[in-house]
Amino acid sequence: MRPGHAQGNPTTPSPGDRPRIRHNDYSPLVPPPLGRWSPELRVSVVVPAHGGQHRLDLTLAALAAQTYPAGLMEVIVVDDGSDPPLRLPEKRPENTRLVTAAPGGWGIAHALNTGAHLAEGEIIQRLDADMVISREHIEALMRWHHLTDYVVTIGAKVFVEEPALTAAQVNTAVGQGGLDSLFDMAAAVPSSTEATIRRLDGLRASKNPYHVCTGPTVSLRRALFHEVGGLDPSVPRGEDTEFAYRLAMTGAVFVPDMEARAVHLGIPAQRVDTEATVRVVAPYLAHRVPLRRDLRKERGRRWLVPYAEVVLDVRGRAEPEVRAAVGAALGGSLPDVAVTLLGPWSALPEGRRRVLDDPDFEARLIHEQFRHDDAVRLADEPTPDPAPVPFRYTGSVDVPLGRRSLELMIKSLNDTRAGLLVVEFPGGGTARLERTEATNRARLLAAPGEDLTDVIAQTHGVRRAPSSDFWPPDKPKAKPAPATPEPAAPAHDRPSATRNPAERPTPRPTPQGTPEKLVKRLRTALRGR
Structure with missing residues (x-):
């Protein structure tokens, strides 16, 4: 990472003491090397899940092999209406609990909000229930939160077809640092957001970094999560982008960390049905993310959030x-x-x-x-x-x-x-x-x-x-073009001075104004009577 000024393990900074990051250039933040620092903040890993027991088992097995201190990490699995209900496997972090999503709602956003309201850690880490993360994943993201409190960290990920694996195999391999031994990484499908991250210098040069905060592995301060109101349960797809947009409006800084590696089990939905994936997201983001000008092209429309x-x-x-x-x-x-x-x-x-x-x-x-x-x-x-x-x-x-x-x-x-x-x-x-x-x-x-x-x-x-x-002077109105003279009438049609005066047309009397002016004059006269 680039040299900077803020390092160490601060608690929540006081106003005036936070590093002053320009735009999204988080270069002043210098994270400590992995394995060579002393974490202090507690993290609550919230895992929303709907079915997929086997994939959840693999996710929890990887979480049980993390380098981040177990005493500073809790895991909250939120069962979002699974049938049959989910259960906790044997291989899991020592401080793991299974809860059901709060009544009256459904979906990832609703489940995440349920877990966040139960969280006890200073940091909330979202993690999908079909992710196998590297052993340094939580540590890599958490080290940024020890530097300041207005960053949102984003982990790296690739997509793979799910191989036949057991939780024990995952736990052992992750603990030994071997994601590569579990998956064929050469055949992995890269995340489209990571190309954007690299092109924009790790998002330091990004104008709208919230765009790439779409991942199933994102972390932020719990206070910030609640300050923006959590996720919007009425958004069934694209809820992460809409949430990230609201975070951006608070002044948050988005920090991707490519050392927080992860494998997403299964091919992304947009590769399966691109048109439907785009169409189902568009109306929700159009109403809630005004910066998406491409989604607000119709004139005369009214939107939920104005520009x-x-x-x-x-x-x-x-x-x-x-x-x-x-x-x-x-x-x-x-x-x-x-x-x-x-x-x-x-x-x-x-x-x-x-x-x-x-x-x-x-x-x-x-x-x-x-x-x-x-x-x-x-x-x-x-x-x-x-x-x-x-x-x-x-x-x-x-x-x-x-x-x-x-x-x-x-x-x-x-x-x-x-x-x-x-x-x-x-x-x-x-x-x-x-x-x-x-x-x-x-x-x-x-x-x-x-x-x-x-x-x-x-x-x-x-x-x-x-x-x-911004108030340019009005352009002067163009002068009307001179009227084109009508062609002269034939000689035999023109009045002639040599004609008999009796044959000349009788001149019409000059009207005393237009009919409208005459009516107005008449009304004035009548008022004076």
């Missing part, structure tokens, strides 16, 4: 100007937007009042105008954390967004990878566009009293730009 939130303080504002500002935000070139209006909504008095000269006249009109609109939220104060919405714009009602303003601002952040854009207006005012993951990481890292903008500058970068970059 951007526009926050406007409307206290003391007139309802027409607020309506114009909201219309500009929702009617721009970026359709995937929600608006939050900050006002004294909870303080509006109820009961009998004078309607026309109500001191809260404008606030009540604004409230009624937007309280039924699904795209608008009324709040007394902004939520501290906009997650899982990836971008938040805060501006003034005085300067409505231009048609492409928000789209251009987000493009600027994406092109520069900055975490904050400060837009400067000619009169001295400013607006801000924040990247949620950057703001949340700054909150995690900032020392008491430290300006979050300064921390964002260190971890993601801050860009300042004039408003003219």
